[in-house]
Amino acid sequence: MNRTTVAVKKPARWADAVPAREAQFETKRRALVREAARAFGRRGFHNTSLEEIAEALGVTKPALYRYVRTKHEILHEAKSIAFDSGAKAREMAFAASEDPIERLRLYIIHYIDLVTSELGSYAVLAEPVTSLPPEYADPIRARMREADRALRDMVQSAMDAGFIPAGDPKLSVAFFMGAINHIARWYTPDGPLTGREIGEIFAGFVLNGLRGPGPQPT
Incomplete structure (x- = not known):
């Protein structure tokens, strides 16, 4: 008995190919925005041309x-990245703790860390x-x-919850x-502190400021 072998044609892998191209495009676009953010930080938004960014x-x-x-x-894309970082920072803070004051602390740390790592120099913001x-x-x-x-x-x-005074x-x-x-005015990725280290310091400043002065010595 003869058996006929039927070749099964494999479907084109569009699902794999298309996202790969889109991801590559998005990666290059993000790199462009980061470089533009640095250029805007050095020279100012209005003083920087597309030619200089391309160069x-x-x-x-x-x-x-x-x-x-x-x-x-x-500029719109850079600001959108910052808001994306803020949304992600809130998500991370809520996932890590149910304590309202700890969530606020974690938000500040994660936001500063994310936005500085995403944009390198975020003076553009x-x-x-x-x-x-x-x-x-x-x-x-x-x-x-x-x-x-x-x-x-x-x-x-x-x-x-009573962690900070009503207001x-x-x-x-x-x-x-x-x-x-205001960190955008002075932060540089080549500075002595990382974005996360700055975030941890600022989180302490913010929570101490919101709590208000403690008992005064007599």
């Missing part, structure tokens, strides 16, 4: 246009949203409101995020 990356300007179209798109046209500024403002609400809830939980969570968040965001 720093060792690519032509047409090659650069494969990943971004304008400086505004780069000090650039105001008003530098962006509406199509980029509006989504960023929406994320700012979302992040602010989440942090106010964290502070309110610490107040409700206005809005002002508390403005106090410590203003200090944290």
Whole structure:
């Protein structure tokens, strides 16, 4: 009896190939944003051209246009990375502890660590949203409101649990995020402290400030 062998055609592995190309594209785009952030930090957003960013990356300007179209798109992407880092920091803090004050401490440490490692030099984050046209500024403002609400809830939980005195969570968040965001003015990855070390120091400053002065010696 003759047996006929039927060759089974293997399906094309689109599921494997497409994500690999997309991941490669995203990796290069992130590298571009990091280099642009460094350039903006050195020279300022308005004083840095796409030509200078392309030169720093060792690519032509047409090659650069494969990943971004304008400086505004780069600034929007850098700010989006910062908000992604904030969301991840909150997630890590909530996964690690049920203690409201410990969650706040961990959030500060993780946020500073993540945003400095992601962007290298994140002075670009000090650039105001008003530098962006509406199509980029509006989504960023929406994320700012979302992040602010989440942090106010964290502070309110610490107040409700009695870890810090009752007060206005809005002002508390403005106090410590203003200090944290000011790091963008002076931080450099070549400095003596890592992002995580700065985060741990700032977390101590913030919690001590929110708790207020302790008993005064007589």
